[in-house]
Amino acid sequence: MRGTGRVIELLNEALEFELSAIAQHIVHAEMLHISGNGRHGLYITKQAIEEMLHARCLIGRILALKGLPQVDAPPAPRIGGSFLEQLENDLAADREAVNQYCSAAAICGRAGDTVSQALLENMVIKKEENADYLEAELSAHAAAGFESAAEQRIHSVPGPLQHDSASYQSASSVDRELQAAPRKRTV
Numbered sequence: 001m002r003g004t005g006r007v008i009e010l011l012n013e014a015l016e017f018e019l020s021a022i023a024q025h026i027v028h029a030e031m032l033h034i035s036g037n038g039r040h041g042l043y044i045t046k047q048a049i050e051e052m053l054h055a056r057c058l059i060g061r062i063l064a065l066k067g068l069p070q071v072d073a074p075p076a077p078r079i080g081g082s083f084l085e086q087l088e089n090d091l092a093a094d095r096e097a098v099n100q101y102c103s104a105a106a107i108c109g110r111a112g113d114t115v116s117q118a119l120l121e122n123m124v125i126k127k128e129e130n131a132d133y134l135e136a137e138l139s140a141h142a143a144a145g146f147e148s149a150a151e152q153r154i155h156s157v158p159g160p161l162q163h164d165s166a167s168y169q170s171a172s173s174v175d176r177e178l179q180a181a182p183r184k185r186t187v
C-alpha cells in the first residue's frame with residue numbers, strides 16, 4: 001500500500017497521545033478518589049481504560065502494517081493540581097488529540113488505508129464525547145462556583161472506588177459503578 005510509512009508514523013503519533021492520556025487519567029482519577037470526588041473519579045478511570053483499549057488497537061494496527069509501535073517516549077502527562085486544572089488539562093489534551101486524529105484519518109484515507117482511517121475516526125468520536133462531558137463539567141463549576149460545586153460533589157458521591165482488582169478488570173465494571181452512582185448533586 002502506498003504511503004504505509006507515513007501511516008505508521010501517524011498511528012504512532014496517535015499512540016503517544018493515548019499513552020500520555022492513560023497516565024494523566026490514572027493520576028487524576030486517584031487524586032479525585034482521595035479528595036472524595038468519587039463520581040468524576042470513576043468517569044476518569046473509565047477514560048483511562050478506554051484509552052488503553054485504543055492504544056491496544058493502534059499497536060495492533062501498526063504491527064499489522066509491519067511497523068514498530070513507539071511506546072518508549074510519550075509526551076509527559078499534564079497533571080492538574082486542582083479539580084479545575086484537571087478538567088482544563090484533560091480537555092486540552094482531548095482537543096489536541098482530536099486535531100491530530102482528524103488530520104491523520106484524512107491522510108490515511110488518501111493513502112487508501114480505510115482500516116486505519118476508521119480506527120482514528122472512531123477515536124475522534126470518543127474524544128469528542130469526552131470533551132463534551134468535560135465542557136459540561138467546566139460550565140457547571142463556572143456557574144456554581146468552583147468551591148461550592150466541589151463541596152456539593154463530596155456529599156453526592158457513593159464512596160471511594162474499591163481498589164480491588166475486580167473493579168479494574170474492564171470498562172464495563174466501571175460502567176456499572178457509574179450507573180449505580182447518584183446522578184443528582186445534593187446541596
Ligand SMILES: [Fe+2]
Nearest residue numbers: 018050051054
Ligand atoms: Fe482514546
